[in-house]
Amino acid sequence: MSPFLLVHRFDLRATLNSGQVFRFDEQGGYFFLRVRDRVIRLRQEGPRLEYSGCDEAFLRDFFQLEVDLEAIEKELSLDPFVRKAMRSFPGLRVMRQDPWECLVCFICSSASNIPRIRRNIEGLCRLYGHPISLNGYQSFSFPEPGAPLEEEAMRRAGLGFRARYLAALTAGCHRGLDLSGLRRHPYEQAQAALMQLPGVGEKIADCVLLFSLGFSQAFPVDTWIKRVMQQNYFRGRKVSNPFIRQRAWEKFGLNAGYAQQYLFHYARMQRARAGNVSGPL
């Protein structure tokens, strides 16, 4: 019998499916999630979150279970559209991932789509990780920060032009960058530091800032968010990403990242209902 944790306002399925993580599967009623060098098995029934492969402290941190979503909803509910999105997925949480893993995964996500991102990341783990397993579920660990990522091998694994970025990331002087240390910097500085890395522009930097470094004001603008923002806050006009981010901060302030996550998931779920399950990221 696995241990369990009582959770409040947490929706495991919505959270995992909200585009923050790629390394998970559902099998036999369980989610199998891979984080760094371990497999974690999870199942939620109402407030009961059953887990194995990790401890309770890990889950509380990883899924940010202490964050008061009700307070965030109260603030964001001034906006009717975000309120609707929030109420559709009340337990969707912004996670706190390992910064290195998050960075590499989102470099892989560049100009791609979810099925391919997942394949590419699995390929990386197969190349540079080691076998890991839990309860018969087998997988590979995530490459360590010092792994000798090699462009040609990654190209053969289907990473495309992202292979060059990843190779440069480990080959260059970038290895000295203390990712976790960025947490203590102001948002703009942390973002600028990430954007110095190969293959990291504004959007991917914001993903890393929001999903792994605790910057709740980060507002990654991808095409889905762009569409939603233009429709709802610019009367359908085409506007540049800087304007979108500016409007997001005016409307959502430090909760912009949460607003982004609900809007993104809501938009994708609506699209899924219309027929297309796996959209671009």
Place this chain on the structure above:
DNA sequence: ATCCAGGGGGATT
């Protein structure tokens, strides 16, 4: 600021 390469997948014809 604007245009475009780049690469593979999905949708469309």
Place this chain on the structure above:
DNA sequence: AATCCCCATGGA
């Protein structure tokens, strides 16, 4: 089967 479309980054 050929063609169009998509997309974050980076460089012109």
